Amino acid sequence: MKTVTTLLPLIRKNSVHRFAISMINGSLKELEINLAALHPKEHEMYSSFSHEQRKISYLLGRLAAKKAICEFTNYNQYNDIFIDAGVFEFPVIQCDKIKNTQLSISHCNTIGFSIAFPESHPMAIDFEEINAHNTEALKDQMTTAEVQLVSKLFSEEVKGFTLIWTVKEALSKIFKTGLMIDFKLLEVDTIVAKENIWESTFKNCGQYKAISYFSGMYVCTLVLPKYSDFNILELTKVFQSVDF
Numbered sequence: 154m155k156t157v158t159t160l161l162p163l164i165r166k167n168s169v170h171r172f173a174i175s176m177i178n179g180s181l182k183e184l185e186i187n188l189a190a191l192h193p194k195e196h197e198m199y200s201s202f203s204h205e206q207r208k209i210s211y212l213l214g215r216l217a218a219k220k221a222i223c224e225f226t227n228y229n230q231y232n233d234i235f236i237d238a239g240v241f242e243f244p245v246i247q248c249d250k251i252k253n254t255q256l257s258i259s260h261c262n263t264i265g266f267s268i269a270f271p272e273s274h275p276m277a278i279d280f281e282e283i284n285a286h287n288t289e290a291l292k293d294q295m296t297t298a299e300v301q302l303v304s305k306l307f308s309e310e311v312k313g314f315t316l317i318w319t320v321k322e323a324l325s326k327i328f329k330t331g332l333m334i335d336f337k338l339l340e341v342d343t344i345v346a347k348e349n350i351w352e353s354t355f356k357n358c359g360q361y362k363a364i365s366y367f368s369g370m371y372v373c374t375l376v377l378p379k380y381s382d383f384n385i386l387e388l389t390k391v392f393q394s395v396d397f
Contacts, residue, residue: 154179213265277326
């Protein structure tokens with residue numbers, strides 16, 4: 154199992170915040186070595202799963218989240234932290250020792266991501282595999298303007314559509330609605346390539362921006378307040394350090 158966790162400052166005009174990002178890549182056998190990190194309620198939930206992929210996704214999410222939380226808060230009692238689910242399935246930290254901290258989690262195949270961040274500074278992460286078989290399904294979720302934007306910027310439509318999907322899904326996590334919101338309301342109006350980084354903005358949510366990065370056949374996106382900045386080079390080092 155490979156893990157990478159780091160703490161990064163978030164710079165705004167009149168304040169400085171921070172967030173922690175954790176990434177895990179591992180098989181079920183490797184992940185299960187860390188079962189002691191689960192809270193008793195998480196153990197109970199985990200034991201109810203019968204399918205291997207469900208077990209993998211659960212452990213990826215919980216372990217990545219706890220690593221991010223501990224990096225962010227310096228509280229290292231993993232099994233004292235219960236990561237519950239809200240009414241719309243967003244993650245909720247249940248721990249008396251941790252206050253004003255929120256989570257965002259994403260996973261795909263054997264790779265899991267999580268960020269821990271202050272309640273006062275909303276953020277979210279999403280991570281998806283680029284799969285040509287999904288091209289038409291993704292296109293159906295795009296507005297006409299988004300389809301035109303992709304055609305201008307990407308030689309492979311599926312890469313552009315997958316990027317926009319991660320951007321919208323991350324924003325929906327900030328709103329705590331997930332897939333229950335009409336994604337066309339979260340329309341992307343600009344995408345600008347800056348070397349290996351793609352920065353997007355929103356037609357109806359101008360207070361946010363998205364930062365996306367391609368690695369092999371995957372794309373990872375962070376959404377955060379438009380006027381918050383961080384060291385993108387340090388973030389890309391985290392992405393690059395995981396062997397996809």
